[in-house]
Amino acid sequence: MDIPGSVTVITGAASGIGAAAARAFAQRGGRLVLADAREEPLRVVAEELSATGAEVAWQVTDVTREQQVVAVMELATSRFGAINVVLPCAGIFRDAFTVRVKDGKVVRTMSAADFRDVIDVNLTGTFLTVREAAARMIDGGHGGVLFTVSSINKEGELGQINYAATKAALALWPKLLAGELHAQGVHGIRVVGIAPGYVETPILEGMRPDALQRVLDGVPIGRLLKADEIVALMMHVVENEAIHATTLEIAGGAIATGMPK
Numbered sequence: 001m002d003i004p005g006s007v008t009v010i011t012g013a014a015s016g017i018g019a020a021a022a023r024a025f026a027q028r029g030g031r032l033v034l035a036d037a038r039e040e041p042l043r044v045v046a047e048e049l050s051a052t053g054a055e056v057a058w059q060v061t062d063v064t065r066e067q068q069v070v071a072v073m074e075l076a077t078s079r080f081g082a083i084n085v086v087l088p089c090a091g092i093f094r095d096a097f098t099v100r101v102k103d104g105k106v107v108r109t110m111s112a113a114d115f116r117d118v119i120d121v122n123l124t125g126t127f128l129t130v131r132e133a134a135a136r137m138i139d140g141g142h143g144g145v146l147f148t149v150s151s152i153n154k155e156g157e158l159g160q161i162n163y164a165a166t167k168a169a170l171a172l173w174p175k176l177l178a179g180e181l182h183a184q185g186v187h188g189i190r191v192v193g194i195a196p197g198y199v200e201t202p203i204l205e206g207m208r209p210d211a212l213q214r215v216l217d218g219v220p221i222g223r224l225l226k227a228d229e230i231v232a233l234m235m236h237v238v239e240n241e242a243i244h245a246t247t248l249e250i251a252g253g254a255i256a257t258g259m260p261k
Contacts, residue, residue, distance in 0.1 A: 003235065009073065009086050009129075010034055012035075013058070014038050017089050022045055023048075023049065024228070026049045033083075035059055037090070055080070057075055063124075064125050069128040085238055093160065095160055130173075137189055145237060147191075150247055151197075154171045170247075193247030194233060194247070195247050198224050198254060
C-alpha cells in the first residue's frame with residue numbers, strides 16, 4: 001500500500017513511538033488522526049505537524065472508553081473518508097512482583113487496580129481500537145493494515161505479570177484476527193504485530209547507570225533502540241503486502257531479561 005494520501009489513526013500519539021510514527025507518516029504525505037488521553041502534548045504534536053502542511057485531525061481519547069474510541073474513528077471517516085492504517089500505541093505499565101517477600105514473609109502485593117489498569121489500557125484499548133477501525137474499513141471497502149504493538153517482554157519479565165500478559169496476547173492477535181477476516185471472505189486488510197525491544201525513552205534514559213547497563217548487557221547491538229527504527233519497520237510493513245498474520249520482533253537481538261524489579 002502506498003503511504004502518500006493514506007489515512008493513519010494513531011493512539012498514544014502524544015509521545016514515544018506514537019509521536020515518532022505520526023511525524024514519519026506525515027513526512028511521507030500520509031493523512032493523520034491522532035489520539036491520546038493527554039490533551040496538551042497531543043495538541044503540541046498535532047500543531048507541529050499541521051505547521052509542516054500535513055493534514056492532521058486530533059482528539060483527546062481514553063482508549064478504555066468505548067464511545068471515545070468510536071468517536072475518534074468517526075472523526076477519521078468524516079474528515080478523510082477512510083481508514084487505512086491503525087497504530088494502537090497507547091499503553092502503560094505498573095511494575096511489581098505479584099507477591100513481594102522479605103525474610104520469608106510477604107511485605108506487599110501487586111494491587112488489583114494496577115493489574116486491571118494495564119489490562120484495560122493495553123488489551124481492552126487495543127481491542128476497541130482495532131475493532132472499531134476494522135468495522136469501518138470493511139464497510140467502506142478500504143484496504144490497509146491493522147497493527148498490534150507487542151514487546152519482547154511477551155516472553156515474560158519478572159515483575160511484569162500484568163504487562164507481559166498483555167504483550168503476549170497482542171503478539172498472538174495478528175494470526176487470530178487475520179484468520180477471522182479470511183474465514184469471512186474479507187481481503188485487503190492485513191494484521192501485523194510489532195514487538196520492540198528496549199527503546200530510547202525518558203524512562204529508560206533516567207535509570208540508574210548500573211541498572212541501565214544491566215539492560216544494555218542483554219542487547220547485542222550494545223545500545224537502546226530509537227523510536228524511528230521501530231517506525232521504519234512499521235512503514236515497511238505498510239508498503240510490503242506480503243507481511244501479514246505475524247508478529248515481527250525488532251529488538252537489536254535482545255530478549256526479556258527476567259531481572260528483578
